[in-house]
Amino acid sequence: MRPLNRHRASQPKFRRIVINLHCHATLIVNQVQLSITHAPLITAGVAANMAGLGQSVDRDNGLLDYSRLSGMMLQAWSPFQKGFFDGVFLGDRENFAELNNALDDLAKAYGVTPMGIAVAWITRHPANIQVVLGTTKPIRVTEAAAGSAVPLTREEWYRLFTAAGHILP
Numbered sequence: 001m002r003p004l005n006r007h008r009a010s011q012p013k014f015r016r017i018v019i020n021l022h023c024h025a026t027l028i029v030n031q032v033q034l035s036i037t038h039a040p041l042i043t044a045g046v047a048a049n050m051a052g053l054g055q056s057v058d059r060d061n062g063l064l065d066y067s068r069l070s071g072m073m074l075q076a077w078s079p080f081q082k083g084f085f086d087g088v089f090l091g092d093r094e095n096f097a098e099l100n101n102a103l104d105d106l107a108k109a110y111g112v113t114p115m116g117i118a119v120a121w122i123t124r125h126p127a128n129i130q131v132v133l134g135t136t137k138p139i140r141v142t143e144a145a146a147g148s149a150v151p152l153t154r155e156e157w158y159r160l161f162t163a164a165g166h167i168l169p
Contacts, residue, residue, distance in 0.1 A: 030067060031132060032060075034076035036099065036121050036164045037089045041074075043166050055166055068127050076122050077132040079144075080115065089164075090114055099163040106156055115140065116147025121160050124152045 034041055041064050043055035050056040067074050080088045082095070089096045090103070091114075103114035110117065119131050133144055152160075162168060 027072065029073045029075055030063070031075045031077050032063065033078045033081070033084070034074075034122060034129065035079050035081050035089065036118055036160055037082050037096065038078070038084065039161075039164070039166065042125065042161075046161075047167060047169060050167075050169060053167060064127060073130060074127060075130045075132050077134060079122055079131050079133070080118055090118065096164070099160065099165075102159055102163040106150075106152070106160070110150045112146045112150060113143045115143045116150060117152075117160070119144045119147030120150035120152050121157060123148045124150075124157050 032041055040055065040057075040059045044058045044060070045064060047053050047056035048058075064074070066072070078085070080090050082089045082092065089099060091100065093100050100114065103117045106117045106120075107114045110120075112120075122129050122131050131144060131148070133140060135141060158168065
């Protein structure tokens with residue numbers, strides 16, 4: 001089964017109908033770009049209906065809600081990117097000092113690396129989002145896997161959210 005890649009909510013719904021009619025198969029995965037610093041998938045729902053705030057704009061047509069309601073798994077690619085291929089935020093203290101300080105604090109508290117905490121931020125979301133690493137380095141796989149077991153509290157999750165520059169109402 002080939003996953004969808006970067007599709008809005010209406011597109012997988014339409015594809016599911018077409019594929020079910022013609023191929024008798026089911027779409028079960030959609031890959032989206034998602035990281036702590038590139039999170040429009042999440043921020044739009046947090047800041048819904050907040051006029052004048054860029055993060056309140058729904059850029060994906062309700063994809064997160066659609067995926068959760070329809071049982072479609074979301075997979076996060078580029079989980080450490082600042083934005084749309086702007087480089088990584090891990091270790092970028094010039095642009096993300098507060099976030100990296102929070103990542104370091106939580107990494108120390110949980111006995112994992114900052115990369116592990118960045119993975120935990122994604123996997124802790126109630127949509128059970130999976131992380132696509134895109135690496136062939138065993139150490140990165142090990143660090144990320146350790147993070148997937150970290151049970152961030154809501155306070156810790158939102159600390160990272162705001163440290164990344166997102167606004168809470």
